[in-house]
Amino acid sequence: MTALFVVVLITAFVAVDQVVVTLRKRKDSPGLPRPPIPTPRPPSDVFVDAGHCWARLTPRGVNVGVDELITTAMGEVERIHAPPPGTRVERGAPLLELERGGHRLILSAPMSGEVLWHNMPTLANPRTVLTDPYGAGWVVALTVQDSKTALEPLHLGDGATSFLGQEHRRLTQFFDGNDMPDGIHNRGEGRAPPMGALALLDHAGWKRFQQRFLDRTGSTP
Numbered sequence: 001m002t003a004l005f006v007v008v009l010i011t012a013f014v015a016v017d018q019v020v021v022t023l024r025k026r027k028d029s030p031g032l033p034r035p036p037i038p039t040p041r042p043p044s045d046v047f048v049d050a051g052h053c054w055a056r057l058t059p060r061g062v063n064v065g066v067d068e069l070i071t072t073a074m075g076e077v078e079r080i081h082a083p084p085p086g087t088r089v090e091r092g093a094p095l096l097e098l099e100r101g102g103h104r105l106i107l108s109a110p111m112s113g114e115v116l117w118h119n120m121p122t123l124a125n126p127r128t129v130l131t132d133p134y135g136a137g138w139v140v141a142l143t144v145q146d147s148k149t150a151l152e153p154l155h156l157g158d159g160a161t162s163f164l165g166q167e168h169r170r171l172t173q174f175f176d177g178n179d180m181p182d183g184i185h186n187r188g189e190g191r192a193p194p195m196g197a198l199a200l201l202d203h204a205g206w207k208r209f210q211q212r213f214l215d216r217t218g219s220t221p
Contacts, residue, residue: 049110075196
């Protein structure tokens with residue numbers, strides 16, 4: 001009787017394990033429908049740079065994060081790297097590095113300044129840049145000598161919304177020109193790509209994305 005009970009118990013555990021594995025496969029399967037990347041609508045107090053970092057003035061400095069066009073294109077962010085506090089950065093120089101699945105994107109500093117500190121909760125939980133990109137998901141704080149001059153080249157309010165709307169259309173065109181798995185995106189139909197679409201591209205695709213949207217020679221002025 002005891003042996004029979006053990007066999008039944010083991011069988012039950014195996015069945016549950018198979019269910020868990022199946023659910024994980026379904027969750028990670030590229031064949032499942034995903035919501036399209038929405039048109040970004042940044043808050044009115046956020047300055048957006050052409051390199052897709054944003055900045056917000058605070059009493060103690062300038063908080064810098066990543067706009068939602070980049071975070072939704074990635075879908076998940078596994079790691080974020082930033083220069084240590086005390087590092088001097090120049091506008092247009094590398095500031096943040098986002099990683100997913102062995103690929104990375106490098107975002108440039110929206111202004112020149114010195115890194116004051118990191119937002120440690122965001123570095124510990126990088127997904128925050130996706131779930132709350134303009135709030136808790138800020139990444140580093142900078143100190144700048146002349147904030148008015150530093151923020152002048154950035155987009156604000158309707159200008160930021162218009163810029164990101166144009167970038168959203170460019171994003172759609174970009175993925176129309178890249179091979180996507182069947183059922184994920186209909187090429188040539190002008191539909192926004194699905195959230196996390198970058199994960200469906202190979203290394204060369206990530207490199208093209210970097211060049212088109214994040215490197216200043218390829219970004220919209």
